[in-house]
Amino acid sequence: MSADPHTRSAAPAWLQVPDDVNGLAPEVWPATARRDDEGVLLLGGVPATELRERFGTPLYVLDEDLVRETARRTLDAFRAAAALHGVQARVYYAGKAFLSTEVVRWVTEEGLAVDVCTGGELAVALAAGADPSRLGFHGNNKSVAELEQAVEAGVGSIVIDSLIEIERLGAIVERSGATQPVLLRVNSGVHAETHDFLATAHEDQKFGFTLTDAPAAVARIREFSGLRLVGLHCHIGSQIFGTAGFEESAARVVALHAELREGGELPVLNLGGGFGIAYTSVDDPTPIEELAVGIADAVARQCEVRGIPVPNLAFEPGRAIVGRAGVTLYEVGTTKPVALDAGGERLYVSVDGGMSDNARPALYGAEFSARVASRTSDADPVLARVVGRHCESGDIVVDAEYLPSDVAPGDLLAVPATGAYCFSLASNYNYVTRPPVVALRAGVARVIVRGETIDDLLARDVGIDAAPALDDGRTPGQAPTEGIA
Structure with missing residues (x-):
């Protein structure tokens, strides 16, 4: 055949x-x-x-051994690439890729930070014993309760995604007296070569601020004494091979980074990740060492052009750690x-x-x-x-x-x-x-x-215990014992 x-x-x-x-x-x-x-x-x-x-x-x-090995290799690659430019690198494990308390322990024991995007994911990370200061909290619609939970836990950074979230978080830190580090998510306008629903940096989608709107958002963040802006965050998509998209995105985001430094230091630049893996024999993912060097070099070149120091770098490899x-x-x-x-x-x-x-x-x-x-x-x-x-x-x-x-x-x-x-x-x-x-x-x-x-599925159905009896004394779902043709 x-x-x-x-x-x-x-x-x-x-x-x-x-x-x-x-x-x-x-x-x-x-x-x-x-x-x-x-x-x-x-x-x-x-x-x-x-x-x-x-x-x-x-x-x-x-x-488990492969997850740990990949986490170590990825962290080593980005730390080495950043060190070539005299800065540090942090690598975040994407909780949304696969999250359980055991997996959180594996990746944190290997030196990775963890990013979460809901209160549930945050709860799992904390239950695993993750250091809250090494957690990043994403999401385009974090509730007030989730933001309060994150601030109270001492989450290392909250990635701000909207003007409304600035106001919500600003009010929370004013009430609590806390100081909360934040990053601002921006859209570089670079489209990853991937499925439309996986490309997250174009303007017509739910995440982040345009490069044009970002300065006003930063100005508002800086009006809250309890919000400490530590940098920008950009993520161009998922299942990405090669460095071309990251290099173009870095050029645009570093330009904004340079502009915003005039109002205060921005020690961190998070360029996301979404690095691809092989699902079929023809897929050819870029080695992580090549990605790390290519992206770090691109940032350094853009900083040199603008006469500014290279910031510390952060990355979110996504599926590449566990896929x-x-x-x-x-x-x-x-x-x-x-x-x-x-x-x-x-x-x-x-x-x-x-x-x-x-x-x-x-x-x-x-x-x-x-x-x-x-x-x-x-x-x-x-x-x-x-x-x-x-x-x-x-x-x-x-x-x-x-x-x-x-x-x-x-x-x-x-x-x-x-x-x-x-x-x-x-x-x-x-x-x-x-x-x-x-x-x-x-x-x-x-x-x-x-x-x-x-039984797990039925346990959530509150109508089961209240099931009324049928005319012949049976409960719904109980088969009749006679009269069946």
């Missing part, structure tokens, strides 16, 4: 028929991913079949060959999860890869689409992939690069329970977030 030209034409141009349908692209999978002598996928030294037996499927699997460390395991339930209009076939492979545990394909058209994890196969590759169990035609996990043509019910399927924005975006759509998260380290697997049960 894979050799049929009609079928081949239905595949995206980037997707090639693999030489080995069992192969694991090293740039996509965790470094510890390999197959044992029986062909079973090993993750962190643990067989995928053992993980299914112990924890069930769907299952989020997270390589590649995650693999999601599913069990195949059904397969179905479907004829294509132009001829040939596509094999639909249905798994026991879907858009409730990975919403990114439905939200962004995100591409993922997949491999059979419970065995190897000598069967020919077949063009497949991995789909979920939800009542939506758009419930797609992997839009296009070549899998062995003998893939069958009961096979274990693994989808790599799911460490970021999969667990975070998970839902109970169709009243499906959210999967557990298992961490792997030194060949040991342990649950760090327990999976939900049906």
Whole structure:
């Protein structure tokens, strides 16, 4: 089937028929991913079949060693790049990518700060024992209660996103007598080469201030004695490869930084991040060391042109810290060959999860890869689409992939690069329970977030205890015992 030209034409141009349908692209999978002598996928030294037996499927699997290693490597890269210009660098872990108390402990133990964007995320970070002074609080609509919570906790910086927020936060610090460090989020007007919903620096969107409006906002911040403006923040998008966008954004933001320094020192410049990872074999993410040097050099050049000192730098790598460390395991339930209009076939492979545990394909058209994890196969590759169990035609996990043509019910399927924005975006759509998260380290697997049960879902429904009896004495949902044709 894979050799049929009609079928081949239905595949995206980037997707090639693999030489080995069992192969694991090293740039996509965790470094510890390999197959044992029986062909079973090993993750962190643990067989995928053992993980299914112990924890069930769907299952989020997270390589703790890789998260820690990536955090260290990223921090080292940016500190070294900043040091070349005589300044310091701070790296923030993006709580929205994947947040649990265990993960917060991993990244903070490796030297990273953490950014959060809701009161809930802040509560998780604090419950993990994170130093409040090393937390950054984002968000375009922080409530008064959330701002009060952040100030009371001693959060290291609040990223201001609107004029209303300036007034809210100014009133809070006046009432409490606190001094709160803040950054102002600005839009550089640079569009990241990414999905429209992932590009966050153009003007017609909800985040931040335009470069034109920023000076007035800064002036208002400086009128509050309890607000200490420490710098500017800019984020151009997500899943970005290369440094070109960052270099152009740096030129514009440094120009504003230079203008605003006339009213007071601005010791920090946060240029965001959103660095990309490989989801498929054709993705080519920029090495973190190259990104760090390129961005730091760009800032230094712009500062030199304007005759100002280079500020301390801050970065938010986003998915780059945790994305590649995650693999999601599913069990195949059904397969179905479907004829294509132009001829040939596509094999639909249905798994026991879907858009409730990975919403990114439905939200962004995100591409993922997949491999059979419970065995190897000598069967020919077949063009497949991995789909979920939800009542939506758009419930797609992997839009296009070549899998062995003998893939069958009961096979274990693994989808790599799911460490970021999969667990975070998970839902109970169709009243499906959210999967557990298992961490792997030194060949040991342990649950760090327990999976939900049906009882968990029903526990939130206050109408259950108040269910009225039916005329025949049954409660709603209780089947009749007789008279059924």
